[in-house]
Amino acid sequence: MSPTEDEITGWFAEQRQLPRATYPIGIGDDMAQIALSDGVSVLITTDMLLDGTHFDLRTATLHQVGYKSMAASLSDCAAMATIPLAAVAAVGLPRDFGERRLKELHEGILSAGDKYDCPLVGGDITAWQNDGPFVICVSMLSKPGNSPPVRRNGARVGDAVCVTGSLGGSGRGRHLSFEPRVREALKMTGLVTLNAMMDLSDGLSSDLNRICHQSGVGALIDAASIPISEDAKLERGPLWAAINEGEDFELLFTLGMEQWDRLRRVWDDPVPITKIGIIVDTRQMQIRMPDGQIKDLEPHGYEHLQRGT
Amino acid sequence: MSPTEDEITGWFAEQRQLPRATYPIGIGDDMAQIALSDGVSVLITTDMLLDGTHFDLRTATLHQVGYKSMAASLSDCAAMATIPLAAVAAVGLPRDFGERRLKELHEGILSAGDKYDCPLVGGDITAWQNDGPFVICVSMLSKPGNSPPVRRNGARVGDAVCVTGSLGGSGRGRHLSFEPRVREALKMTGLVTLNAMMDLSDGLSSDLNRICHQSGVGALIDAASIPISEDAKLERGPLWAAINEGEDFELLFTLGMEQWDRLRRVWDDPVPITKIGIIVDTRQMQIRMPDGQIKDLEPHGYEHLQRGT
Numbered sequence: 047m048s049p050t051e052d053e054i055t056g057w058f059a060e061q062r063q064l065p066r067a068t069y070p071i072g073i074g075d076d077m078a079q080i081a082l083s084d085g086v087s088v089l090i091t092t093d094m095l096l097d098g099t100h101f102d103l104r105t106a107t108l109h110q111v112g113y114k115s116m117a118a119s120l121s122d123c124a125a126m127a128t129i130p131l132a133a134v135a136a137v138g139l140p141r142d143f144g145e146r147r148l149k150e151l152h153e154g155i156l157s158a159g160d161k162y163d164c165p166l167v168g169g170d171i172t173a174w175q176n177d178g179p180f181v182i183c184v185s186m187l188s189k190p191g192n193s194p195p196v197r198r199n200g201a202r203v204g205d206a207v208c209v210t211g212s213l214g215g216s217g218r219g220r221h222l223s224f225e226p227r228v229r230e231a232l233k234m235t236g237l238v239t240l241n242a243m244m245d246l247s248d249g250l251s252s253d254l255n256r257i258c259h260q261s262g263v264g265a266l267i268d269a270a271s272i273p274i275s276e277d278a279k280l281e282r283g284p285l286w287a288a289i290n291e292g293e294d295f296e297l298l299f300t301l302g303m304e305q306w307d308r309l310r311r312v313w314d315d316p317v318p319i320t321k322i323g324i325i326v327d328t329r330q331m332q333i334r335m336p337d338g339q340i341k342d343l344e345p346h347g348y349e350h351l352q353r354g355t
Numbered sequence: 356m357s358p359t360e361d362e363i364t365g366w367f368a369e370q371r372q373l374p375r376a377t378y379p380i381g382i383g384d385d386m387a388q389i390a391l392s393d394g395v396s397v398l399i400t401t402d403m404l405l406d407g408t409h410f411d412l413r414t415a416t417l418h419q420v421g422y423k424s425m426a427a428s429l430s431d432c433a434a435m436a437t438i439p440l441a442a443v444a445a446v447g448l449p450r451d452f453g454e455r456r457l458k459e460l461h462e463g464i465l466s467a468g469d470k471y472d473c474p475l476v477g478g479d480i481t482a483w484q485n486d487g488p489f490v491i492c493v494s495m496l497s498k499p500g501n502s503p504p505v506r507r508n509g510a511r512v513g514d515a516v517c518v519t520g521s522l523g524g525s526g527r528g529r530h531l532s533f534e535p536r537v538r539e540a541l542k543m544t545g546l547v548t549l550n551a552m553m554d555l556s557d558g559l560s561s562d563l564n565r566i567c568h569q570s571g572v573g574a575l576i577d578a579a580s581i582p583i584s585e586d587a588k589l590e591r592g593p594l595w596a597a598i599n600e601g602e603d604f605e606l607l608f609t610l611g612m613e614q615w616d617r618l619r620r621v622w623d624d625p626v627p628i629t630k631i632g633i634i635v636d637t638r639q640m641q642i643r644m645p646d647g648q649i650k651d652l653e654p655h656g657y658e659h660l661q662r663g664t
Contacts, residue, residue, distance in 0.1 A: 051480050054454060054457055054480065055478075055480070057479075058461055058475070059456070061461070061465065062465065062474055062475075064474055064476065069441065069476055072474075072476050072477070073475070073477050073478070074474065075477075077477070078441065078443065078476035078477040080397075080440055080441050080476065080496060082391065082395050082397060082440075082498065083391065084395070086391050086395045088389075088391060088397050088496070090399075090443055090476070090494070090496060091439070091443070091477065092443040092444070092445045092477065092479050092492065092494050093445065093449050093479050094445035094446070094447050094479050094481050094490070094492060095481075096447050096481060096482075096483055096484070096487065098483060098484045098485045098487070099481060099482070099483060099484040100481075108554070116448065120504075120615055132378065132389050132399070133387055134387065134399055134400070134401040134494060135401070136401045136402065136403035136492045137401050137403065138405050138490055138495075145358050145363060148363055149366070152367055152370070154372065156371065165371055165373055165378065165381075166367070166382070167373065167378055167381050167382065167387035167389040167399070168381070168382050168384075168386070168399065168400065168402060168599075169364075169367075169382070169399065170401050170402050170403050170492075171360050171363065171364070172403050172404075172405060172406075172408060173489065174405055174407060174408055175405070175408040176407045176486070178405065178487065178488050178490075179483070179487050179488075181447055181487075181490050182402070183401065183445045183479075183492035183494075183584050185390060185443060185445075185492075185494035185616060187397070187399060189391065190443065225534070233404075262596070286553060297464045327418070338378065350664070355470055
């Protein structure tokens with residue numbers, strides 16, 4: 047069996063020991079952090095979106111693709127509760143792509159950037175010599191908010207496991223128009239201390255597994271409390287969809303129980319936050335099904351290198 | 356006739372007025388600059404390399420491709436005389452790409468990064484759902500050296516027009532193994548004041564045209580003084596190759612004549628620097644041919660959107 051994306055990424059991370067003073071956060075989080083001087087630091091993320099994989103240009107507009115490519119990186123900024131600063135976008139174009147389509151893409155990029163004060167400051171336009179499919183790669187810079195960037199590895203036994211919004215069924219269209227949770231993340235870290243956070247890009251079961259693995263803990267999820275999206279309710283298995291489908295771009299986070307109690311009392315945002323489980327010391331993920339039965343929860347989300355396992 | 360990459364990039368740059376205090380350098384230079392606080396700033400560049408366009412995986416190794424993808428961005432850092440800080444790499448993989456090939460690519464990336472203290476701090480691995488060609492996008496951060504970043508728009512009438520190294524014939528192999536001129540750029544700005552600079556990625560005639568256009572000046576190039584590479588001498592038209600072929604990744608720069616006199620006197624580097632012409636006030640590019648005849652110099656370098664015009 048070939049290795050997963052996480053295993054390869056882990057191997058990459060081990061090849062070089064980065065000096066922590068200059069590179070406080072390296073490979074394996076939603077963004078990497080680079081210290082510049084006097085406590086000033088910047089974070090960076092990069093996301094490549096491929097036609098046929100992350101969108102389908104037979105049905106999606108280029109405006110939607112531009113929006114999504116920026117929103118995916120903005121969601122990474124949110125995942126660490128950082129403030130978006132600027133983005134660059136590189137595109138690989140099919141033959142005869144044309145100016146009109148480039149401008150439509152550009153408008154989509156700006157429509158997302160404008161919302162979050164994250165301008166497009168540069169890019170690269172290139173074309174497949176012998177024709178090829180459309181590809182876009184957005185890289186984005188952010189800076190820490192009032193609290194340090196929230197990482198994946200900070201979950202503690204006893205923490206509440208929570209999500210923003212509702213999950214599943216993103217493929218029905220929401221994956222092209224979702225709202226990255228930039229404001230919600232910064233609002234939360236302004237109110238309480240979060241121990242771990244990431245954005246849900248590959249599905250709850252896969253992404254929670256990352257937090258558990260990196261934090262050296264396990265989790266017990268309560269199926270009945272998972273907020274299932276209206277889109278997921280249209281699927282044959284709404285709960286399965288909410289747990290395993292990718293591209294929700296909601297936030298998955300953990301925090302001490304007393305912090306959770308405080309947060310839910312003061313939370314007045316239209317975007318709901320929901321406790322869906324707790325962090326446990328077993329190093330395993332389990333889920334209490336609606337009938338009370340406890341089952342192992344396997345990471346079944348989207349796996350880029352093994353498609354649909 | 357469809358617009359050139361420069362025309363489209365120019366149109367993009369006009370769509371939003373970026374506040375200069377936060378974004379001192381935006382679209383249109385080799386890197387964009389973002390001010391963080393208290394005089395601390397960071398620069399960013401992004402480069403997408405496509406199989407069949409920027410390399411050919413039927414003949415190039417993945418180690419070479421990894422090296423080139425980093426070196427191209429390092430060359431952008433050099434182009435503004437800035438210090439490389441960190442890189443992220445995103446890849447789009449053909450079906451069944453495999454772990455071994457990913458690791459070979461990774462080694463190539465590190466081989467370039469190690470040379471210039473520019474670690475890989477993050478990335479994104481994704482695969483074409485319905486198969487597709489290999490694509491890699493490297494984004495890189497740098498910081499200013501002891502002098503402000505050297506831009507494209509600072510050339511002044513009377514400046515010497517100069518290049519590092521020798522030009523042309525890069526396609527014979529050098530485009531996969533070139534040495535980005537990071538050290539040379541920083542060494543030059545430590546010795547003298549450069550007025551304009553960029554790296555030669557699309558060919559001298561195209562890239563000089565960019566400096567002229569952005570600086571509102573013209574140039575008169577002396578064909579006899581252009582350093583023609585050994586590779587270009589193997590081509591049918593060595594001078595044409597040196598002027599119009601892309602991917603030399605040498606530096607093209609202008610500086611006041613007295614600064615040039617000082618620089619060439621003290622320059623003891625193994626990488627040669629050569630004066631090839633002067634900046635003039637005509638807003639046109641011309642070239643004095645070896646027979647003394649003066650001809651208009653048209654930008655005939657690599658045009659990504661119109662291939663080979």
